[in-house]
Amino acid sequence: MEKFTLLQSTAVPLPIEDIDTDQIIPARFLKATTREGFGDNLFRDWRYQPDGSQKADFILNNPIYKGAILVAGRNFGCGSSREHAAWAIADYGFKAVVSSFFADIFKGNALNNGLLPVTVSDSFLNKIFEAIENDSNAGLEINLENQSISISNSSEVEYFEMDPYKKICLLNGYDDIDFLLSQKTIISTFEENNRYPFNPIN
């Protein structure tokens, strides 16, 4: 996994609440057996007409807005556990998603792919939307070490929460699996001593 330390970028605003994973990547695009290429179908049905032409009013089709940060309304990523949603966002080129609330499974999936979910207050989220609305070149700076997010050219800054273990992983580019594999002896001992006593398939 790629390391995440500091990100300075303009942002793409999507001020809609409860964006579910079926919007991020519709089920009919989940037939691939690799992790690549999902970015092309990110927000497919919001982004394209059924005939494949672009919907002009969707934000990703507006050349004024670009950058590596997606800023979205409350309760982003609710619904299915499909990690394809995180893959699609990362594959499109986003490195962080900012919202005032994330669904649990999405947050976990994003973190496992080096895509940083940044939870800010509702009021800070509104300040970001306003800043981008006033100037599409308004930049954001996300500093993972300090757990801070700031709006450039302003004094607006907020600190976000972060699971300390996940922070170490992201700063160093580690994944959970390396850690779990290092635990195998402890896991085997646990199985011998504490195994769920009625394990019929085994």
Add this chain to the structure above:
Amino acid sequence: MAKTLFDKIWDNHVVNTVEGGTAVLYIDRHFIHEVTSPQAFDGLASRNIPVFRTAQTIATADHNVPTVNQHLPISEPLSKFQVDKLIENCDKYGVSLYGLGHPYQGIVHVIGPELGITQPGMTIVCGDSHTSTHGAFGCIAFGIGTSQVEQVLASQCLLQLKPKQMRINVEGTLHQGVTAKDVILYIISKLTTSGGTGYFVEYAGSTIRNLSMEGRMTICNMSIEMGAKGGLIAPDEKTFDYVNGKKYAPKDAAFDQAVSYWKTLPTDEDASFDVEFTFQASDIMPMVTYGTNPGMGMGIRQSIPQPLDPANRNSFDKSLAYMGLQAGESLLGKEIQHVFIGSCTNSRMEDLRLVAEYVKGKQKAPHVKAMIVPGSKQVEAQVISEGLDLIFKTAGFDFREPGCSACLGMNEDKIPANEYCVSTSNRNFEGRQGPGARTILTSPLMAAAAAINGKIIDVSLD
């Protein structure tokens, strides 16, 4: 110290604790399916490591499969590729697969319980958010992403922070025509689609205790629709009776021993929860959803509300525009074009018996396309042995072979754009049942009634 059901199971499965309190949590059962597993197996291959505990891993093909002519090769090439990949991976890594053609094939959350793989006190995961279904047996069951599928395949463990705990009590007797599905749609409409985020939910109270195991599964299934990590219900005699005799259930002395352990699991009387809600069964009417998330639901005799929070106005208006509905409108008498009875929420025997009882001797409305998709091969066989398939066919319903089907429209079973589908599934998201499809979530009874009448009616008055 007094413990909850959740605490007891959790504590029994913590292998180790790391930085910031994250637990290495041991997983007893891991279900996999064709859509969220291929990249995980690729990960194992690239690291050249085996599946750590094959005997605790069970696979089925459900999301992508056709629901007609399952004995023929899958015609859609990408679906076929994905299902073939699952067969290949299970073969290569020694994982048991209940694939197409197997008498135990079916939706992953239907087959686990009916085979007795799901048992009280276990930790269960699957790369699917409705894994919460298994919580009906008193286990910690939750959905995971593909990276985590890979982690469990590699180590039989996951790194998890302990979630907060919520208890939802439902008390009293349900009205005529009101089912478990209405109870959970009601709860979600009160708590919203994000009201449970960060929590694991225990459902309790006399209404929940009086539900069958099927009804409890319907409740726990939709826990994720309020954002909860999972839901669970204390195991009791009903649970033990259901598990007893199932293929993979413990037998004889081992079963008695298991039951005495399971009886120690329910929440201690003085245990506390981070938050607790109580609802009255008498307040619950047959439910319908009017929007594009499961929290946008109401009693059938109510009208679509105005948005409560002005800040949420855009999302609310967008949602109603998608559905072709307006605030203030009632759905009673709303004409519909499709009915889908199926999905891991409502495709078990109890659901299908209820539908059969209602439609027996009646005819569906001519303009409605009505589809019934059983949850598993075992359910399908039981339906046929009870002759219910004939009742369905005589009433004009299309009785199909098992799979996820129109719940998520990955196979051919899609609802056309702008048409209304009354569906017993769990999600009414935009495009969930096909691009532009308009989903109205209800109970199987409400769906059956909508098919017969060609429009939405109130089954509690029927």
